[in-house]
Amino acid sequence: MKLEVEPLRLVSSHPFQIARGTRAEFEMFIFHLTFEGTIGLGEAAPQSYYGESPDTVREAVDEIGGMLDGDPDQLLASLNEAGGELRETLADHTSVRAALDMALWDLRGKLEGKPCYELLGAEPSNTPLTSFTIGIDKREVIDRKVDAAAPYKILKVKVGVPGDMEIIDRVIARSGKKVRVDANEGWDLEMAIGKTRDLFERGVELCEQPISHEDEEGLRELKRVSPLEIILDESIINPGDAEEKSDQGHGINIKLMKCGGISPAVDLIAEARRYELKVMLGCMVETSIAVTAAAQLSPLVDYADLDGNLLLADDPFEGVKVIDGKLVLPSGPGLGVTRK
């Protein structure tokens, strides 16, 4: 199998502020994996929070050059089975694993002439609505963003900074829509207890990662007392985490760049169901390749937050669409993604 990696540098429509900082430019890597004349597409969007960078992606790609012999099923095994060569080599490179894994699913689908959702046992008519993210910003900018989010039926507001409840009130009043919040570990337990109660009274649907993933006792206590649903995000990386942390939240947020692709995401979904946890599918700022890969799994989950491509000023690819707020999967084989 031949791998070519294409670096991309893309800007977002608006600067993108969360509790941990601001970004306007994003670097991702498009993987083109060729097997017997068919090309599978994947994408790595490395996240510094999870210990990756454009440099670590480049290093990892150099390292795996000699490990790509075999058919898609063999490489999926090497990438995802315990002790597999690719899995061991890429242990700390989850975005690279994600890129390879989705390229291999794209290949599998294209070789069989079937969309990935069909290979995954996911019913395409059951896709959920997706939320659209409103970053932290000045009031006037928030207002403009809320208005620009007209096509989306659910708004996700980044909180965890001073003045966040005022932002929430403003978004609710202006949009009249269902609102979810993401604190990105921005509170401590005491604040979170008060905030989740206040948010619940305002009709907010759920809160992602209110406090640090390191404060496991705090998360357990919060799950016991919060009237608002708590979705773990930073707490959940690999399969196994849902089981281990099932008493720390009501649900988990799965992102391909955190867990390493479609295959481990399937395992996490199964694990969440086993431990009676809700499931959200999220993403980073990514092109339509990675967002469409996640969307292939979306009929299997409760909540989708798949707007990473919508935040880009100029996405070079197209795949999943949002129609009346709902994810609509492309019908083409594999991921069904094409270059614009």
Add this chain to the structure above:
Amino acid sequence: MKLEVEPLRLVSSHPFQIARGTRAEFEMFIFHLTFEGTIGLGEAAPQSYYGESPDTVREAVDEIGGMLDGDPDQLLASLNEAGGELRETLADHTSVRAALDMALWDLRGKLEGKPCYELLGAEPSNTPLTSFTIGIDKREVIDRKVDAAAPYKILKVKVGVPGDMEIIDRVIARSGKKVRVDANEGWDLEMAIGKTRDLFERGVELCEQPISHEDEEGLRELKRVSPLEIILDESIINPGDAEEKSDQGHGINIKLMKCGGISPAVDLIAEARRYELKVMLGCMVETSIAVTAAAQLSPLVDYADLDGNLLLADDPFEGVKVIDGKLVLPSGPGLGVTRK
């Protein structure tokens, strides 16, 4: 904990014919499980196909009289964990396990003041449409049944008898609705290969258990060649079966009376997701107690066939409703079922 068992004998609105025979009268047992003044409701609907009868239910109930000490969590463990006393004693009495398990979930929910779907991590707005079953019958009766099924958006037609394709054509032409079929093991491999192709061409959505669960090689071959989705029903009883038979169909039909209640159903759903199988939730002819218990899980699955209560002439209970063809869960704690 105190258990009282109330026998019920109910008739269906129409005689109910499938490939294996006809029934018009059904015997079920309502379980009233009292813990600290709170009553949990369960139901056993024994199926001769799975080796149970009203007599085996009575015998099993007599046998477990001394095993019901403890709180709901302790009894759920005794009922569902490997080596548990109730589980061992009731190994061959799945409908009795199902009745106890759902009564314990009802109790858990009532004691915590939460609906079961919340305890299960299931999002109530994500319930699927349910199909409504049209049994095998004379043409004029089929026509009347199709007309009477106006409130339902998906029809499930029992096939596997001579003349079944004619019935399908008739139902499709008269209803204009999405149609699923259930052959209840009524074909052999050769017939099934032809029938699934013909059904696919007619736009039928899926076929349940086309051939005997004992013909495992036939099912494997059919999965390889059928353009129509194959859902395993009689093949799938306990957790473990989805993994073992994942190459024999595209999905599985889970019924509480087959697997032994909500708890093993959760395990089967997780297992199906792990092995990339679709999931249907089905039922027997049951009152609203057992059908509502299954419906609590329905946001987690792809297809619902939860019409067992709708086929009864006079269901003494009410719980889940069907509105515009979609399951609507009751908001009350536990199962949310009340006596009419």
